[in-house]
Amino acid sequence: MKQDVVILTRSSKYRNFCVAGVDINTGEWVRLVSDNSVIHGALNKDDITYENGVSCKELDVVTVPINGTASEGHQSENKLINTKKRWEKLGTATIQDIIRIHPVENKRHRYLYGSMREYVGKDEIENIDYSLTFIEVFDLEICQKTNEFTGRPKTKASFIYNNVKYENIAVTDSRYYTMQNGKVSDRAYLVISLPDAPVNDRYYKFVAKIFAVNN
Known part of the structure; x- marks a missing residue:
């Protein structure tokens, strides 16, 4: 096939x-x-x-x-x-x-996986039947933070989605791993994903891909 x-x-x-x-x-x-x-x-x-x-x-x-x-x-x-x-x-x-082919899913999903938090709880995951979403966001910013457990740098994103501010969302788009803290774009399209397994009973939302819109 x-x-x-x-x-x-x-x-x-x-x-x-x-x-x-x-x-x-x-x-x-x-x-x-x-x-x-x-x-x-x-x-x-x-x-x-x-x-x-x-x-x-x-x-x-x-x-x-x-x-x-x-x-x-x-x-x-x-x-x-x-x-x-x-x-x-x-x-x-x-x-x-x-x-x-696949319109943005802002109207389909009011919040990212049901909440404004950066993760989905282990007790909530059974109510979610998808792990990928394609969305339009505004005021996308990137910052580099140090993981409190490993001491390694972690790339995080903040943005506005459906008029709600999201912060501390992990980024796995490697193009942004070395970017200095700052604004990426006024508008962008993101692929957001959920992992297959939890960390400390939490399924952390992450930005798998950033398509920045040139303004």
Whole structure:
């Protein structure tokens, strides 16, 4: 089985990649996962490399060999890839193409995963049946913070979504890991995701991809 997908995220996950996008025919979310439980289904570099040796990137339109669904709990979008076959690049999309295929979900979801907090509680996750959302935000800012437990720097975002200010949202879009504190854009499109497993009984929301709008 194959699926034609426009890639929206190629974010960091267990030193590998979390890759997700939308089906160009149905507009439905697809998270592409492996059967490697050690890295929680992340894809390695070889998994996302085309026959010509080039790795996929965001906004690539690709045909992906699929072995079947791998939905688990709130991560209902998961599809298990066939790691023995290469992906085929069909072309490149624009952000306007994405919006036509899969409109922003601001009206569909009043709050991010049901609240204004930076996480979903373990007792709340059973009420959520999705883990990816594509939204429009305003006043997007980035800051670098030190993790109080590990001492390592962490990239965080703040923004306004549906007229509500969100703060301290983790960022896994690696392009922003070294950005100095400050404003990214007055307006942006974000892919927000939830992890498969909790940390201290919390499923932390994170920004998997930032598409900043030039003003």
